[in-house]
Amino acid sequence: MTSTEAPVTSFSELGLSEPVLKALKEVGYETPSAIQSATIPALMAGRDVVGLAQTGTGKTAAFATPILSRLDVTQKTPQALVLAPTRELALQVCEAFESYASHLKGVSVLPVYGGQGYGVQLSALRRGVHVVVGTPGRIMDHLDKGTLDLSQLKYLVLDEADEMLKMGFAEDVETILADTPEDKQVALFSATMPAQIRRISGRYLRNPEEISVKSKTTTSANTTQRYLMVSYPQKVDALTRILEVENFEAMIVFTRTKNETETLAEKLRARGYSAAAINGDVVQAQRERTVNQLKSGKLDILVATDVAARGLDVERISHVVNFDIPIDTESYVHRIGRTGRAGRSGDAISFVTPRERRLLTAIEKATRQPLTQMQLPSVDEVNITRLARFDDAITEALGQVELISQFRDIVGHYIKHHDVPEEDVAAALAVVAQGDTPLLLSPEAERKQRFDREERPGRPDREERSGRWEREERPGRRDRGDRQGSRSNAGLATYRIAVGKRQKVEPRQIVGALANEGGLSREDFGAIQIRPDFSLVDLPANLSSEVFKKLENTRISGKLIELRPDRGGSSSSPAYGKERPPRKPRHD
Template sequence: MSTETPLFSDLHLPEPVLKALVELGYETPSPIQAQCIPLLLDGKDVLGMAQTGTGKTAAFALPLLANIDLKLNKPQVLVLAPTRELAIQVAEAFQAYSRHLPNFHVLPIYGGQNYGLQFKSLKRGPQVVVGTPGRIMDHLSRGTLDLSGLRAMVLDEADEMLRMGFIEDVETIMAETPEERQTALFSATMPDQIKRITKRYMRQPTEIKIKAKTSTVENIEQKAWIVRGANKLDALTRMLETEEFDGVIIFARTKTATVELAEKLEARGYRSSALNGDMNQALRERTVSRLKSGSLDILVATDVAARGLDVERISLVVNYDIPTDTESYVHRIGRTGRAGRQGKAILFVAPRERRLLKAIERATRQPITMMDLPTRSEVTQKRIESFQTEVQKVLEAEKLEFYLELVGQLTNELEISQEDMTAALLYMAQKDKPFQLPEEPVRERFSDRDGRRERGDRAERGDRAPRERGDRRKPEGPLDTYRIEVGREHGVQVKNIVGAIANEGNMNSRFIGDIVLHNDYSTVQLPQNMPADLLKHFQKVYICQQQIRMQKVDEAGTYKPRRRSPKKRDHRKG
């Protein structure tokens, strides 16, 4: 067998999928992709031991897409994911890879989303369903999700589902699927309960172990910004204005994105150019030569185009789009800090990509410092300092006698002071790039339910799996106590409550306070001022087959039940 790394075109994927990969800038499969894709294409079961950041989503999504019958409008592939963020991320990957497959539909299903919307989408017959275990269980109980035609099932990050208390739900769901279906299971570790699933529900799986490569980059300062609020382009230009740099490489995911971003930066006054695989060798060499000579400051590049690039001027690398695997990240930031020089790297991270951020930290053996977007005042101060420098240069290099006389003449004729004249001239000189940025809107938010991180969460980098009570950190800020109608007699554990609240409320587990288990009910502390619609949603959530009917406990510790308390049920309402 050849030891050379294959190309995606060597893996017998269908032409529409390969076309999408080319447009997305993919060229060489990662090790787990190279090993998994042929096996899954052949219909075999796969047991993959791999960390986040090794490219496992494409490892199962690409071959399963190739085997889908687009004429059948019913679920043929089910992917179980431990969190809402991962479910959305996997669904988006399927959507991107299938852009040239007509009549293909993928549906993410997770807690916190409107049931009515999910009912309508399921009726349309998606071929791929990606969901969290709790919400998939709900739809199975209601009869709104039909898995009778399922051909393949994927358990993504199985050990995370175990830690979050979902493994029993996972087994229940697997028991509802056809026995002859294909199964792929991915897990960073292999606890006994996961091994039991592989033996019980998988058919002679081929085991693939991928050890994430680790690299040390001590001479590169790494920072990350969680994408929220501001437009990414506006955020990038703020950073470029306040960071000290010589030459810059900005990495974008696609060839089209490199051209668009370079043009937008050019329009904002930066000397920038795209560098991608569509450029011929002569143009590529000319562009790199301009960067080396200093006539160009910024390259906007794809991963493939920048491989092997060594330009001494590059002191800053910006990951405008996060790479799909840790190896690509190491290659990217390696464009700076070369030959012992100091470098800096900034990574843009969407909230749902925090798991990949953690994987990158492990791969580089370095913590990545979270950064805040430069403020209006910081940008203003930087612009004033730059203007000051330019003024000083003019004073030292130019003869200004004529202009001094002209200022005196104009102030007399207009009957204004020299201060007013100076202010007017400053405005005219900077009106295309004012010293002050527009006012920023102030937003109040309870949690990261709308996709943006809550204030006070600056130090958090990654969605940590809920842990047992004694191991969880005390949340900051005031808390309210809520009663939920599930207790020890129902078999509930702390991890069940944490997992359900974190997923159904799209809430990081660090915002959940003390949980006290009683015989027939429990109490949980949550941040004050919970939105009414979120509390209403929690009242309908099930834990251990009990509707929790969450209600706030007042300051005196008194619980006031609702007027019409529904009867307890030992099953989920259909």
């Protein structure tokens, strides 16, 4: 086994093609990470590889760049297949391939996952694709239908193999490996190396080179790290509230794309903040002017991409906000390293959408430091801050003796001729001063900007739900009547699936398969009861027709689950499996 230390080479020394090197430079990659400097030469030499590496170590580039460097663009059947445990990871890997292939003409990369219509995937496959990135379940569906031709496959990657096994894809993965050409090159990446993965490696990989990378990424102890659960559409409002209540001097806000830097900076300026954007398209002279403005205090907020902010060291930066949480833990460390420098204290806040929890977990593992969850600042907290600033503004104005004397005469003249109490005049002047923007937020603003939190009122929190899935029955919910009564409050209905103990399924397999195929999130699941020949799953009662159809065609452990509403029938009933219920739940 090869154990790698810190990378010491440049990408140009790893044998990659010139178009790929050019794309890497544009993306902002300068020095290969440990997993990249160890893996790329082995893959370029045609060796099979087993990589033991955590999420966020840069392994996507480690396998994507060698594949792209050796693609034959004239071949229209898939040459490379990447298997990923979730559709989110599949999309991330697909995006990475596309960015690394930006200077390769005619390269086609197709994501294949549950939750997307077959039509889009089928039309792309008919046109011809070079790289397919997908989840095992949907890949198996295409193989069963004969719509995916892997007969000329040259490269196969198992990304986060241990996660795929945990989600119940072991049988599908082995079937795919067995049905592809024997002379293909295989790369297997996993954070852990359980016996099952070791067995798969020994059976399907040819004399693989084993590479182990231990993450040494650490963050400054002077930086307080927090995260906020927020849906994507609510990020701007959340950032605005944080800017109101946080006592920051200067701040960098990180986004993933160049366009987002400009868009967000414009929105912040519209809300009265001095903000500017820097990204890879900003010329060096403009970048220097912007950074100098940040240093001098003329600018308070910098919205930046990873590439644009590299090497930036400004003492005033007290806060870093990850408006988009990075998919790479090394990028996270580099980002928050812009604050808390040279012994100074700093704050780092990351916005995490519900589907990005796994990225948060990866960051905590890599940095060996947990992030503290924070709540969206409430209306009361925002108003307290605004009143404090209003008080400070009055106190500062009172220090301007000459102006106060002039305006005292003006106010006195008004009171004398209009017979209005001094307090009312002062209040009226405050109304004039606030302009079109109210000084205080109203309770209606709280309701309008309320988050769709994972821990919703009246519903169990995530940890409780996760533990609930691990039990076959919940206490106090033994009979169907009890289940029905409890479900009505949570908006859930019970569905029956045609896999059970005889198929050796576990709750996590059911959750993983249904979430991937139907685009469901974890809070969409209620109780899971596994019976000998079938299982009962609580899912949203208002599943759309499209989602219901996708779930009907889901496979678990290679078996079609035949999702249907549960009517309380027994598995031994002659009607079970032969006759569908007379009606389905409403699909509004």
